[in-house]
Amino acid sequence: MDKIINLDDAPNTKKIVDEIIKIIEYISTDEMIKMRNEDYMKFQDIMYEVEEFKDFISKYFSLFTFLIDKNIQPLDKLITMINMKALIESGKINDNAAMEYVRNMMNEEYIYKQHGGKENFERYIKKMSEEKDKKDKHEKEKKNSIKNIKSKKEIIDIVNKDN
Secondary structure (H helix, E strand, O other): OOOOOOHHHOOOHHHHHHHHHHHHHHHOOHHHHHHHHHOHHHHHHHHHHOHHHHHHHHHOHHHHHHHHOOOOOOOHHHHHHHHHHHHHHHOOOOHHHHHHHHHHHHHHHHOHHHHOOHHHHHHHHHHHHHHHHHHHHHHHHHHHHHHOOOOHHHHHHHHHHHO
């Protein structure tokens, strides 16, 4: 998969983030949203002609195209990732802190949210673990009891007990 932008080559990540925010603010006005939905070609033509964005377009054309795409998903994760890169470059955080922040953000949105929050997710995991432990213990007891069986009747009694 091609990278949208190689941040390692970007001399000033903060500047890129600031430009992305300006573009998002510009395309988020009621007028631009309406135009984007009703006449995407006109919207696109206008965006490529905005003087304020021409330098950005010349340096980061594929990123700009991505930003104005009519099928784009929310950009908050892209902005967060670029911000993390900027914080790392500035020495304010290290790689591990950035990864931890992003991991927590993703967990909140994609895991905890489905379970009604982190506490509910942790209760769910604990319950699943306890059920597995109980099942494993039962299977172990069942195997041990089968080893000690002396008659066919005892086997039938154990099977009937499980059902």
